[in-house]
Every structure is written in C-alpha cells, then in structure tokens.
Amino acid sequence: NAGVTQTPKFRILKIGQSMTLQCTQDMNHNYMYWYRQDPGMGLKLIYYSVGAGITDKGEVPNGYNVSRSTTEDFPLRLELAAPSQTSVYFCASSPNRGGTGELFFGEGSRLTVL
C-alpha cells in the first residue's frame, strides 16, 4: 500500500540552484496537489492538477513549476532556489468523489535553501 510517495525526503540547496521534487501515487486518483507547510502557518496550496495534462496555480505559485504527463506523477520544479523556499513540501492526491474533503498526503520533503 504505497499511496503517495515523495522523494527526496530531505534536501539542502544553495541559493540559485534548481531541483525537482518527485511525487507519484498508485491510487489512480485524478486530482493531485502540492502544498508547502511553514511553522505556524498551516498548509498553502502551490499548484494542483485535475488530470493528466491539466495544471493550475494555487495560492503561492511564484518560484515553482509543475507538469502532469501521467495520472501517477506530479513533479514540482523549483527554479533559482531562494531562502524563502525553505519549507516542508507535501504532495497529495484525491479521487474527487464529489467533495469528500479527503486528500491523501505523502510524508513530505523537507527542503532547506542556504
């Protein structure tokens, strides 16, 4: 029962570097999301996708890009990393059963930008 798998779990980047956070799900969910979690700030939606080939911006998309070429995968690209992108990133998926409120989250990727 893999669910939502995120890699890497930890990463340290230097300012200006780029990287991709990987996310894959094996539940055949159409909807996928990227959230970032900062201490005391809850979770903020970065990007989401309602199906392969369709993506849209969330609340805090600046500095990030996504793609969705398959149902299973939803990578998050960080270009020109900045200290403000230090955070814990969570990928999630949902089956979109008409508004159940249930997202299935991965275990997170902790990113530090120095």
Next chain:
Amino acid sequence: QQQVKQSPQSLIVQKGGISIINCAYENTAFDYFPWYQQFPGKGPALLIAIRPDVSEKKEGRFTISFNKSAKQFSLHIMDSQPGDSATYFCALGKGGSEKLVFGKGTKLTVNP
C-alpha cells in the same frame, strides 16, 4: 487575507480531559469542513469532516460541532489520550474541486 482562523495555537490537556479546537470563517461559499491530524514527520490525514446541513458529527471520541449562522466549527476530543498528541488542522472546501484552505494548526499535547 486569512480565510479561516483557528485557535488556540497550542493546547495542553491532561489524559482523560476534553480537547476543544475552534475555527471561524467568513466566506459562505465553502460547503464542507474537514479536520486533519498530523503526527511529527508525517503528512496530514483526514480525521473527520462535516457538511453544513448538519450541526454535529461524531466518530468515536471525535466530534465536530458546526454553527452555520456564526460561521464557526469546532473539534472536540473526548477522553483525550497521549496518542492524540498531534497537530490538528481545520480546513474549508468547496464541492468538486477538493482545493482545501487550511487553518494554521493547533498543536495538542496530552499529558499522561
């Protein structure tokens, strides 16, 4: 602008006590209200959710109370246990999109 205000930020309760976490919102377009539980080092997981057509939903020791006119909802944890120690998030959702708006979270500590 913060769409959902969650309080308190942290809460310490003795084993067997009642834990109460509150959330308030403004936008009446939201039509479902889930609560998520997050343990350290893990992703959040759905705990319980409610729709505005009911005023209360109970699942085991966990109860959501919903006050539509006051635009407030709360999570009650009865007979709190040390294993309930976690961070709890309320959220707002609109039917169909599953794009949830999360509160800032409440760190609950249940002392043995």
